[in-house]
Amino acid sequence: QVQLEESGGGLVQAGGSLRLSCAVSGRAFSSYAMAWFRQAPKKEREFVAAINWTGGMTYYAESVKGRFTISRDNAENTVYLQMNSLKPEDTAAYYCAGRNTGRPTRVEYDYAYWGQGTQVTVSS
Numbered sequence: 001q002v003q004l005e006e007s008g009g010g011l012v013q014a015g016g017s018l019r020l021s022c023a024v025s026g027r028a029f030s031s032y033a034m035a036w037f038r039q040a041p042k043k044e045r046e047f048v049a050a051i052n053w054t055g056g057m058t059y060y061a062e063s064v065k066g067r068f069t070i071s072r073d074n075a076e077n078t079v080y081l082q083m084n085s086l087k088p089e090d091t092a093a094y095y096c097a098g099r100n101t102g103r104p105t106r107v108e109y110d111y112a113y114w115g116q117g118t119q120v121t122v123s124s
Contacts, residue, residue: 031100
């Protein structure tokens with residue numbers, strides 16, 4: 001059974017930073033591709049960032065490129081999302097997702113494992 005648990009969300013002013021963490025249970029974590037998605041109120045869930053199993057390849061949505069950084073620590077079974085220069089439009093529930101293959105995608109339906117989400121609110 002694979003379980004994902006996000007943490008690190010909160011309220012921050014525009015221009016500020018937050019770091020989200022996603023702790024993953026299961027011995028196969030190091031072989032999983034991982035991703036972050038987000039969903040704002042009344043909007044569809046959208047891709048934010050993804051990372052392959054080694055951490056050597058990362059992908060970002062255009063809206064966050066240059067501001068957000070995804071990383072992972074396979075020894076700690078944890079994936080991170082460092083968010084800098086936050087904007088009010090980044091306000092959303094952020095979800096961690098995993099798939100049991102090393103290649104990440106931008107498509108949510110490719111991910112079998114999901115966390116419950118953590119709320120990020122950016123005030124103007």
